[in-house]
Amino acid sequence: SQQGEEDPQALSIQEGENATMNCSYKTSINNLQWYRQNSGRGLVHLILIRSNEREKHSGRLRVTLDTSKKSSSLLITASRAADTASYFCATEINDYKLSFGAGTTVTVRA
Amino acid sequence: DVKVTQSSRYLVKRTGEKVFLECVQDMDHENMFWYRQDPGLGLRLIYFSYDVKMKEKGDIPEGYSVSREKKERFSLILESASTNQTSMYLCASTLPAGLAGAETQYFGPGTRLLVL
Numbered sequence: 001s002q003q004g005e006e007d008p009q010a011l012s013i014q015e016g017e018n019a020t021m022n023c024s025y026k027t028s029i030n031n032l033q034w035y036r037q038n039s040g041r042g043l044v045h046l047i048l049i050r051s052n053e054r055e056k057h058s059g060r061l062r063v064t065l066d067t068s069k070k071s072s073s074l075l076i077t078a079s080r081a082a083d084t085a086s087y088f089c090a091t092e093i094n095d096y097k098l099s100f101g102a103g104t105t106v107t108v109r110a
Numbered sequence: 111d112v113k114v115t116q117s118s119r120y121l122v123k124r125t126g127e128k129v130f131l132e133c134v135q136d137m138d139h140e141n142m143f144w145y146r147q148d149p150g151l152g153l154r155l156i157y158f159s160y161d162v163k164m165k166e167k168g169d170i171p172e173g174y175s176v177s178r179e180k181k182e183r184f185s186l187i188l189e190s191a192s193t194n195q196t197s198m199y200l201c202a203s204t205l206p207a208g209l210a211g212a213e214t215q216y217f218g219p220g221t222r223l224l225v226l
Contacts, residue, residue, distance in 0.1 A: 033214065042114070042200055042217035043153075088152070090215075096141055096160060097168070098215060102152040 003027065003099035004091040012107045019076040021104040023089030024069075032065055032072050033090040033098065043088065046074075079108045113137070114218040116201055122224045129188040131221050133201030140206050142184035143215065144168075144176060147198040159184055160206070191225045198222050 004025045013019050023032070031050045035043040049056045049065045049072065056063045062075040076083055086105045090098040117132035133142065141160050145153040145168075155168030157176040165176050173195060177185045184203075188195055199222075202215040 035217075040198075040220070040222070042219045043202075043215075045214045045216070048214060096158060096166075097143075097155060100145075100153040102150055 003093060004032070004089045004101040006087065006089055006101040006104040008104060009102070010105045010107070012109060013079055014109050015079060015081060017079055019079050019083070019106050019108075021074050021087055021106070023072045023074070023091075023101060025072075025089075025091045026070065027091075028067070029091050031092065034061075034063060034072075034074050035088045035090060035100075037086045037088065037103070039085070046087075076106070079106075081108050081110055084108045114201060114203055114216050116199075116218040116221050118221050119219060120222050120224075122226065123188075123191050124226055125192060127188075127191050127225075129191050129223070129225075131186040131188075131199055131201075131223070133184045133186070133203075133218055134182055135184075135203040135216070136182065137203065137216070138181065139203035139216075140181075141204045142178065143202040143204075144174075144184065144186045145200045145202065146170070146195075147200055147220075153200065156186065191223075193225050196223060196225045 007022045033048045034046045037043045047058050047063050049063050060077045065072045086103040088100050088103045090100045114135045143158040144156045147153050159165045159178040175187045200220045201218040204215045205213045
């Protein structure tokens, strides 16, 4: 089974609104990563947060990590049409391998 | 910028054909991966390689093999394509893990394979 699972499966918001998605995982980790996938394309790395970090920012992205609850959240502020994509969290299985969840599909309506 | 390229964006093959998917990265990464992606199932690891000629099975290796003769190139082979191998195939590469755990993976654009 997958180590990380995103919630919700799908999200539809108006342009300018914020989008929040969550990731829960099962075992302890060294870091957690978030990726974006535009329709029919490869994944693009967004942000990596280490286990000793609680919050990290990158532009309009804010990621939090709560290791006691084994969960992370990704917040996209002031969404744009270009943010329409699927978002995946990835957690380590071991030094080499990541486990990806099934993703959250975000639709930003104009 | 890291660049990972895949030989085809779209591929249509017939059942029983031998299929080769090629992946090339230009960042001298040790680790390379092949995933398949199906709706609702996320990414599932087929095989990965941590060095030239070295490989390790992932979660779903059945029906697939791989080849890594050069550091920059990692090939996925479907020995005898079947309709249940119709999927999106994604290649990725990364540096070896650091003290802080697994590193960022860099993905190619994907190959959408249809087996008829």
